[in-house]
Amino acid sequence: MNPEIYVLWAAVIATLAVYSILYRENPVSRLFEHVFVGLSAGYMLAITWTQNLEGRWWNPMVHQRLWYWIFAPVVGALFYLIYSRRLVWLARLVMGLFFGTAAGTFFREFFPLYSPQLYRSFKPLVASRSVGWGEVILHNWIFVVILFTVMSYFFFSIPHEGRAGRVLARTSLLGRWFLMIAFGAMFGNTVMARLSLFIGRVQYLLYDWIGRYVPWVLHRGM
């Protein structure tokens, strides 16, 4: 069986069905929305078995005779007790295990995640042999001012009253403005990446689909 042509047509219909949502939600897009959710659910179940449980649980338990793996589904089953009024506390017990893990994992990640960000913020504020004053002001001074004012925006327990409070009110307003500049920059920086995705889809529709039947299209833009 050579599925190529079926794959092509299925992909084209699915793509157009999704794009029809841009006009408005309609019976076809609704159908494909459900198909998509169904395929994801089926795929999730399948890879849970083929890529995870089979190799990490079933094989060790059955082929390597590591009998203690039998307890994994028992503990996993406790989650389902959420639907029982009497035994719900056992579900909480296993959830507690996961909450504890989430907290402990965060403790581990703290320094690997944040200490490079801390020491890379140590920017010299004076010129040196390799870096001139122009660059120090244009880069490092601006960097430090933005970092500090933005952080000042995120102080919640100090009232913006009194002499010190008014200073904080000013810096946090400045911080908010810098935040907006940053958000604008992030927005602008993402436009190209998002357009690329659509351009990729249009290329597929033009070259792989239409180009298959209309060679003229295939030769354009190549």
Added chain:
Amino acid sequence: MLLLYALHRLLGPRGRRWLIALVTFVAGLFYGLEYFYPAKGNPSANFLTKWIEPVSIMFSVIGFFTVGLGVYSLCHVHGRNVARRRPGWHNSLAFFLSMIAMLVFAVWEHYLHLPEPPPAVLPWPKGVYEVLFNGLFAPLQAATFSLLAFYIASAAYRAFRIRSAEAALMMGAAFIVMLGQVPVGMWLTSAIPASGPTAFFRLEKLGEWVMNWLNTPAQRGITFGIAVGAMAMSLRVWLSLERGTFFSEQA
């Protein structure tokens, strides 16, 4: 199993709450202590290091058994739609058909153990899987993702109005960065020499400067706040200090 039953019979509400807090604490302590307890050697290790991998695998395996919860919820909602012939029930039926088809053929394909590269003529289950995966699943995903191109355009059009200082700042930064990335922008300022003191004002340089020296520190400022917020939340959960709906254990 017996142990769980015994616990269920023996413990009163206070005992249960205490046990849950203990389990949470021990799980967190294990991961935290392994990181902070003095470690030696290269790669460095302490008495807990060798347990990290098996315990993590164990937890992830346990987590995988929760997959049924989501599927149960889906089947519950869509099953009722089909059973009661609610409006749009055929969509729910399509949901069941595509779920079962994907499950069956994805597992089947796995056990075909096809060689790499695959043979020129594919066995039919693999062919069906190809249609399901590359013909439907992947394109649906890619097409949905690419909707963002439209949404980002219309969001930009609506949001970037000089209504306030904040919106104007956002718009200005977005303009510079957007123009700095495409040939049109470079072409606009191509009259400015590429080196020398004025080169800074070429749009591609200006865009890079905005990203590196205005965007990075602001993001970092946010990041530190988040780090501390997450740290506090972790501590409260770990020590069962949290009160409020889910955490006030009235077991």
Added chain:
Amino acid sequence: MGTLLHANWFMTALFGGMSAVIVASVLLAQRGRAMFIRRIPGLSGIEEAVGRATEMGKPIFFSPGLDGISIVTLQALAILSHIVRLAAERMTRIIVGICDPTVLPVAEESVRETYDSVGRAEAYRPEDVRFISDQQFAYALGSVGLMTREQTATSFYFGLFFAEALILTENGRALGALQVAGCPEPTQIPFFIATCDYVVIGDEYYAASAYLTREPTLTGSLVGQDIVKAVLLALMLAGIVLVSVLGPAAHLGQNFLVDLLAQGR
């Protein structure tokens, strides 16, 4: 620069000290010390948003993001239970769309319990806390379909979001919904600002539940967090002074403070 497989003594001391400050501040607050929190702009929108759904007699949509059971998701669920309480008092239906199967039972439990606690256990409908899909874009499309079919008047997005955020909010906006969003990660905030009526930025996300509930545990924690942030600022200030005097540290061994932060065990 260095390896960070395990912490060195300085990191342990720093982390221990910061933790102690937060825990102490929480305990002080629990024992009745009054503590101040300033207004958080984005959050004033929550009540307005719930009220609007009540007025229109239409349901509310809530998304706790894409993450599994994590610190971010737990915080989203804390905000969810506050919103459920507001909605339950006003007899307004709320639909929760879930992306990660491990979040589903916790969210169900939390919603059911909130209905119980305001004495409206009968109003809880199990199918209103609904798993949609664990695939990012299937989740987005499924949520959009759900919002369209149920004609939700208000949408809340609290949790960890990625590229799908704009699909959710742009469609929500096209439906005319009033939208409130909060995400600790900065990447999607620009899009939330562009499409939502109220946005909670960065750290405000963690301050949110404290501000909403005035629960002493949370306000105390917030005060502790502010002290810790001040410590981090001081540390950076010290680092900046050091590199200004000693010159930038490109390698280990050039600046002791950088070494302490870069070189674990």
Added chain:
Amino acid sequence: MEQRPPSDLWQRLQQVPRHYIYLLLSGVIVWQLLAPIRLPILPSPPTRGVYDAIRAVPAGKLIVISTDWDASTQAETGPQTRAVLEACFQAGKPFALMNLASPMGAKLGNDIAVEVGKEYHAEYGMVWCNWGYKAGFTNVLLAMARNIPKTMGQDFYGKPVAALHMMQKVRTIRDVGLVIEITGLANMTEAWVGLIQGPYRIPFAAAYTAVMAPGYYQFLDSGQLEGMLVGAKGAAEMESLVNRPGAGTAIMSAQSWAHVLIIALIIFGNLGFVLTRAREKGRER
């Protein structure tokens, strides 16, 4: 028919229905992909770095091009590969393709080389060859540093690499003058730099997808990368250097005009906003 007052236009500029925006955007992109308006493309320094590195390879040394990409990133990496191969053929530098990450990339890269090679009348085995997909990339890198023909064994077509004419004088990594990695995968660069570029000082350049490129500017900064191509933009710049506008250029002109459209929409929206507001203020007085 009554003529509308001009102010209405300003108001309408403020509220262009989203469907029109969607239609305009798809129109611009389809049009640019079918009939691109070529804009002058100015190569950025990182792209020029790759081009210069290719031309600087001394005679008698080989360029190794690792095509570690597959269909998922083809839209960007495909044009990049083509443009890089064009540059090699034009400069008359012999090169070998290889693949460390996905068997699919070995074939896709080969297809491009065959096509481009025809245009330059380049014969397989004389000017270029393809070592094919080699599994286990760290070990392959470690081994090829010492003995290339032995490590590679058979080429893409199943012939012994040692028998190829252009490989007669190639023994170790010292006979390689430049490595170019084309990929959308993280970690490939770190391996090349750690095992080949660093220890043996073999010049190294790369082509990345736009998503992953920002993380590698620091390698450029430190001189570990001679140059790099960033996404379709890098491909377009390379195409302009070799004077062969192709898919990268088409993508970039689509990008350019789509950006122009979005910016124009924002400007019109603001114009409408400002002028409407000015009019309303005038009335209040």
